[in-house]
Amino acid sequence: MNTPTLEARIDLSAVSHNIGVLRTHTSAQVLAVVKADGYGHGAVEVGRAALAAGAAELGVTTIDEALILRRAGITAPVLAWLHGSSADFASAINADVQLGISSTRELDAVVAAARTAGRTASVTVKVDTGLARNGVHITEWDDTRDALAKAVAEQVITLHGAMSHLARGDEPEHPLNDLQAERLDEAVADLARVGAPVTVRHIANSAATLARPDLARDLVRPGIAIYGRSPIPAMGDFGLIPVMTLMAEVLSVKNIPAGQGVSYGHTWVAPRDTTVALLPAGYADGVPRLLSNRLSVQIDGNRYPNVGRVCMDQLVVDLGENLAEVKAGDRAVLFGTGAGGGPTALEWAEAVGTIDYEIVSGIRGRAVRTYTSVPKSGEVL
Ligand SMILES: Cc1ncc(COP(=O)(O)O)c(C=O)c1O
Numbered sequence: 001m002n003t004p005t006l007e008a009r010i011d012l013s014a015v016s017h018n019i020g021v022l023r024t025h026t027s028a029q030v031l032a033v034v035k036a037d038g039y040g041h042g043a044v045e046v047g048r049a050a051l052a053a054g055a056a057e058l059g060v061t062t063i064d065e066a067l068i069l070r071r072a073g074i075t076a077p078v079l080a081w082l083h084g085s086s087a088d089f090a091s092a093i094n095a096d097v098q099l100g101i102s103s104t105r106e107l108d109a110v111v112a113a114a115r116t117a118g119r120t121a122s123v124t125v126k127v128d129t130g131l132a133r134n135g136v137h138i139t140e141w142d143d144t145r146d147a148l149a150k151a152v153a154e155q156v157i158t159l160h161g162a163m164s165h166l167a168r169g170d171e172p173e174h175p176l177n178d179l180q181a182e183r184l185d186e187a188v189a190d191l192a193r194v195g196a197p198v199t200v201r202h203i204a205n206s207a208a209t210l211a212r213p214d215l216a217r218d219l220v221r222p223g224i225a226i227y228g229r230s231p232i233p234a235m236g237d238f239g240l241i242p243v244m245t246l247m248a249e250v251l252s253v254k255n256i257p258a259g260q261g262v263s264y265g266h267t268w269v270a271p272r273d274t275t276v277a278l279l280p281a282g283y284a285d286g287v288p289r290l291l292s293n294r295l296s297v298q299i300d301g302n303r304y305p306n307v308g309r310v311c312m313d314q315l316v317v318d319l320g321e322n323l324a325e326v327k328a329g330d331r332a333v334l335f336g337t338g339a340g341g342g343p344t345a346l347e348w349a350e351a352v353g354t355i356d357y358e359i360v361s362g363i364r365g366r367a368v369r370t371y372t373s374v375p376k377s378g379e380v381l
Helices: 012-025 035-040 043-052 063-071 089-094 104-117 138-153 175-193 206-211 345-352 356-361
Strands: 006-011 029-033 057-060 078-080 098-101 121-126 157-163 200-204 244-249 252-256 274-279 296-299 302-305 315-320 331-335 368-372
Touching: 006 012, 012 029, 012 043, 012 206, 012 368, 029 043, 035 043, 035 356, 043 057, 043 063, 057 063, 063 078, 063 089, 089 098, 089 104, 089 121, 098 104, 098 157, 104 121, 104 138, 104 157, 121 138, 138 157, 138 175, 157 175, 175 200, 200 206, 274 331, 296 315, 302 315, 331 345, 345 356
Parallel strands: 006 368, 029 057, 057 078, 078 098, 098 121, 121 157, 157 200
Antiparallel strands: 006 244, 244 331, 252 274, 274 315, 296 302, 296 331
């Protein structure tokens, strides 16, 4: 394959490394979160690499996402935990996808689908212990608990797990983390009391896995750390390796005179005669327009600032006197591992006041994903 002009290179050996880092922090099993197409890295490829590196299960939000994994031939346990009223529970049950349920209404729909399919549904109850997002709210708990016990007794579901999600996991010492874990434990005890014991309990995201190992129960449920991004940048990188490198071909190099404005609105005007390079990456590819005049790229080890507005498809960088003789066809790193002083997605995130989750999961448009170090079946990288 020709090298794409805009390439999101995904290093699967870094996924393997990052799973290894997570596993040094916990003896719990790892459920690798590959929702949102693997945070923009490719759910199937990352999922396979994570499983090859020892993850026990995969997690996604929707049934559609889970079915994509199944269609790709992934047979490992897959959990999907966010459903709309038209969710296709029957297809999920037939494909052996575990269903996270967040209400009695959802449980009823799963039970009905299981009866129709003539199969037992594997269910994980999602308990809202303080995030106030999805999950069974405390006001509905007794009702859902009893409905779970009834469905278990009737053997229409197996209650595999109980899960919850932290509101402030990236503040490891915040007391809410302990309170949420306690509430999950109480819910699990309550289920056991009514004859519906769970097999696995999980609440820890990446931040808690790395910084609050005491919160891990039977499984941990990391996402961002698998992609090599620190869940708590103030605590450093935890030895994680960023998985995605965004690269673009230099399309052209040209000299412009002092006083020449660059790109829409001429928000940057050359203060001297200079040389500029054109890169085929813009906001339609996930480069935030707010980064205009605020990002810099690396070409052959040197950093060059973006000048002028980031457009839909293109951006321009200032090469100055172009002492390094950058030329059309060279490759620019927009962000990557940060090795050799290169730019990172975290720099982008901090410049525009967001988190690097949003940067990497937002890479799209003309960016073509390529994969390195693809594991062979059963191989640990
Ligand atoms: C329910 C659930 N579990 C786990 C995760 C993974 O979180 P993180 O990427 O912070 O590790 C997410 C992500 O938002 C989530 O929604």
